[in-house]
Structures are given as structure tokens and as C-alpha cells.
Amino acid sequence: MGGPEACLGFLVLLLIVWFSGTHGDAHSLSYNFTIDPQPRPGQLWCEVQGHVDREVFLSYDCGHAKIIFTSPLGEKVKTTKSWETQIETLRDIRDLLYDFTLEKPRVTDPLTLQARMTCRCEDDRHISGSWQFGLNGQMSLHFDSENGHWRVDHPGGRWMKEKWENDRAVTDFLMRVSMLDCRAWLQDFMVLWEKMLKTSASPTTGPPRFQPRATAIKPKAWILPVVLTSFIITGFLG
Known part of the structure; x- marks a missing residue:
């Protein structure tokens, strides 16, 4: 033989x-929050950036509810049925983070709080979710939404962990948003993107400016x- x-x-x-x-079918959605309760003149006290596959699709002044869509995908997102609910959830996150800044032990210190929520759909359809929190640009606390575990990555995150770790309501909220809400939003965005590729890709117009990561390894x-x-x-x- x-x-x-x-x-x-x-x-x-x-x-x-x-x-x-086929590799690289994983997609991700993340929202990056910056909360500064004492902003300098001309600066925003609350900002959010939305990313799909690391590409920015919106910038949100969450203090004055002003949204700038920075890609064709962003313009389509606001037409979805879940968009209003999504904005409400982002406001809930804003309020949670703002209240947290007011509880910092040394309130006289300059303080800017960062938070990054991410959900990721792997190529095997497994969903993962996580949060990162930081102060003044230093990410120092990680929350794994799959198992509810907190991890201190920098000493500055220790007091944040102590505050939130035993707060069941906060833990449940973070897990729900990143594992359930975020997952549904990402799926909606990917459906929109596929439709945009079908309708916009032509010899004259070409594909939309926003492009997801490659879905297959190139021959080389x-x-x-x-x-x-x-x-x-x-x-x-x-």
C-alpha cells in the first residue's frame, strides 16, 4: 500500500x-472609560471610547451625553434595537465608577479612574469577559468575569479590590454586563459588519473604512x- x-x-x-x-475568527468589543471628578478647564469629566477588534467606532462624552461615531459601523450601530439599552448600561457603569471615585481614602489626591470592559468571542465561539481598573493611567486591578476572581496587578489596586471583592451586587453587575450584555452587542455589531461588506464592497466605493481583523492566515x-x-x-x- x-x-x-x-x-x-x-x-x-x-x-x-x-x-x-481558518484562524483569527475571534472578535472583541471593549469600552474604555475615563472618569475625572475634578477635571481641568476644557476637559471632560467622563469619556468613553468604543472599540470593535481594537478599532475605534465611537467617542462618547458621557457627562453631556454627546456621541461621535468615528466609523461607518458606528453610524449603523445607532440604528439597532439594543442601542438605547446599551447607552443606558454605559451610563450605569459611569455612575458606578463616579461613585467609586468619591470613596477613595485620600480624597485630596488628584484622581482619574480608568476602566476597560472587554468581551471576546473566540473562533470556537467561547465567550470570555473581563474588566481592568486603574488610577491615573496605571492599570492595577483585573476582574475575570468568567470565574468572578479579582487580581491585583499593581499595589494601587489593592484598596479597590478590598472595596469591590465582597460587594456581591457590584460583582454580579460586572459579570452580567461583560458576559451577557456585551456578548449580545458584539453579535449585533458583527451582523451589521457582514451586511455592510455585502452592500458596500463594489469597484467604485470599495469596502467601509472600518475593517475587522483578518479571518484567515495569509499564504505566506x-x-x-x-x-x-x-x-x-x-x-x-x-
Whole structure:
């Protein structure tokens, strides 16, 4: 049954399937909050940036409820049924973070609070969610929404962990928003994006400016391993 050449051909075929299979189908949605209860003149006390696959699609002045959509996707997002609910949730997050800044032990210190909520749908459809919190630009506390665990990444996050770790209402809120709400929003955004690709990609207009990450490994990323492996196998079987 088949000689070395047949075995070599079969192994190379397996390698091609392995390396050229669809990868990178993971997508992510994140909202980055900055809360400054004592802003300098001309600065906002509450700002939010929305990212899909690390591309900014909106900038939100959450103190004055002013939204600037920075991509065609953002313009489409505001037409979804869940958009108003999403804005309400972002306001709830804003209020939670603002109240938290007022509870800082040394209230005389300059304080800017950052928070980043992220949900990610992996290529195997597994959903993960997380939060990061920081003070004055230093991210110092991580919350894993899947298991409810808090992790201090910098000493500045220790008092935040002590404040929130035993607050069941806060923990449940963070888990729900990043694992359930965020997941539904991301799915809506991806549906919109696929529709935009179908309707906007033409020889004259081209695709929308916002583009998700590549959904497959480019040929140059897998050809070299396959060729090298072929030479190695040939050396053993030759």
C-alpha cells in the first residue's frame, strides 16, 4: 500500500490543512472609560471610547451625553434595537465608577479612574469577559468575569479590590454586563459588519473604512513551515 512518496504526500496535505485552516475568527468589543471628578478647564469629566477588534467606532462624552461615531459601523450601530439599552448600561457603569471615585481614602489626591470592559468571542465561539481598573493611567486591578476572581496587578489596586471583592451586587453587575450584555452587542455589531461588506464592497466605493481583523492566515504565513517540513520529511524518507 503506497510507498514513501505516498506517505510524504499525505503528511504534506495534513500540514497544509492545519496551517491554512481558518484562524483569527475571534472578535472583541471593549469600552474604555475615563472618569475625572475634578477635571481641568476644557476637559471632560467622563469619556468613553468604543472599540470593535481594537478599532475605534465611537467617542462618547458621557457627562453631556454627546456621541461621535468615528466609523461607518458606528453610524449603523445607532440604528439597532439594543442601542438605547446599551447607552443606558454605559451610563450605569459611569455612575458606578463616579461613585467609586468619591470613596477613595485620600480624597485630596488628584484622581482619574480608568476602566476597560472587554468581551471576546473566540473562533470556537467561547465567550470570555473581563474588566481592568486603574488610577491615573496605571492599570492595577483585573476582574475575570468568567470565574468572578479579582487580581491585583499593581499595589494601587489593592484598596479597590478590598472595596469591590465582597460587594456581591457590584460583582454580579460586572459579570452580567461583560458576559451577557456585551456578548449580545458584539453579535449585533458583527451582523451589521457582514451586511455592510455585502452592500458596500463594489469597484467604485470599495469596502467601509472600518475593517475587522483578518479571518484567515495569509499564504505566506504557512507556506514556509510546509516547505521546510517537506524537506525534512524527504530527508528521512529519501
